[in-house]
Amino acid sequence: MKPAPLVGRNGSETQTIVHIGNASVGGQDLFIVGGPCAVENAAQLAAIADHLGPSPSQPGQIQALRGGIYKPRTSPYDFQGVGSPGLDIIKRISQQSGLPFVTEVMAVAQIEALVDHADVLQVGSRNMQNFDLLRALGQVNRPVLLKRGLAATIEELIMAAEYIASHGNSNVILCERGIRSFDGYTRNVLDLGAVVALKQLTHLPVIVDPSHAAGRRELVASLSRAAIAAGADGLIIECHPSPDEAISDAQQTISLDAVAALVESLGPIAEAVGRRLATAKSAPAQRQLVAV
Numbered sequence: 001m002k003p004a005p006l007v008g009r010n011g012s013e014t015q016t017i018v019h020i021g022n023a024s025v026g027g028q029d030l031f032i033v034g035g036p037c038a039v040e041n042a043a044q045l046a047a048i049a050d051h052l053g054p055s056p057s058q059p060g061q062i063q064a065l066r067g068g069i070y071k072p073r074t075s076p077y078d079f080q081g082v083g084s085p086g087l088d089i090i091k092r093i094s095q096q097s098g099l100p101f102v103t104e105v106m107a108v109a110q111i112e113a114l115v116d117h118a119d120v121l122q123v124g125s126r127n128m129q130n131f132d133l134l135r136a137l138g139q140v141n142r143p144v145l146l147k148r149g150l151a152a153t154i155e156e157l158i159m160a161a162e163y164i165a166s167h168g169n170s171n172v173i174l175c176e177r178g179i180r181s182f183d184g185y186t187r188n189v190l191d192l193g194a195v196v197a198l199k200q201l202t203h204l205p206v207i208v209d210p211s212h213a214a215g216r217r218e219l220v221a222s223l224s225r226a227a228i229a230a231g232a233d234g235l236i237i238e239c240h241p242s243p244d245e246a247i248s249d250a251q252q253t254i255s256l257d258a259v260a261a262l263v264e265s266l267g268p269i270a271e272a273v274g275r276r277l278a279t280a281k282s283a284p285a286q287r288q289l290v291a292v
């Protein structure tokens, strides 16, 4: 392994806890993110926040919303995301619901606006080694969710995180989202060995994306449970009020009720591995984006 003085564990027991709005990732509480592959409109996000977000009396099943407004699509003819008009949508829903928002940054030029509108900037699998982007995100006052490249080694993922940290931002969350293999039945192969290894090799939080790993909605709940059993700090799950109507990644998108049932099923597993479901109730309405 190449040296990783900043993100590597290097013999220390310390664990980085990244604070995101009312929630945190890397501590005892699991951090569950839910939302559509692509942001479609405000009503779609509001329905998810209402169904799964915390209320003053209930903790809720998710601690953050996700959804891309800039989408990396294989075909240039597929929906590319709502683009910049989505910035105000995600900020408004986030403020109304009290749920922080995780969204993908595809280019350096998008960073400035995203910092004003979102809580966590996601680097997608296809950009994991976009070193200009990583360097620029090192100078940003927002946590970065760094997804593993679809053919990236564990060492390459750690070095990508080291790029961000070495440019000044140590709030990096790693995400295992499956790696490409020969079998097309699942979209990717969920590498749970990597989750265990990353927890041993770095002090950064590690979450799992069972949706892009599986590519099939009927696998998402079991892979989520396996991820938490393996020691993941959280999950990022694609869900939609009407999964079959999702504009992108419908086949791996689960319903809001399915998310609620799946999160409930994580309780005993979390307890068995010394973790717990997050218990925070909703933040006051009209939450402001807080710099980390």
Ligand code: PEP
Binding pocket: 037, 068, 072, 123, 124, 125, 126, 147, 177, 209, 212
């Ligand atoms: C996504 O999270 O919507 C996404 C495009 O994921 P990945 O970069 O892991 O393919």
Ligand code: MN
Binding pocket: 037, 038, 212, 238, 248, 249
């Ligand atoms: Mn997707």
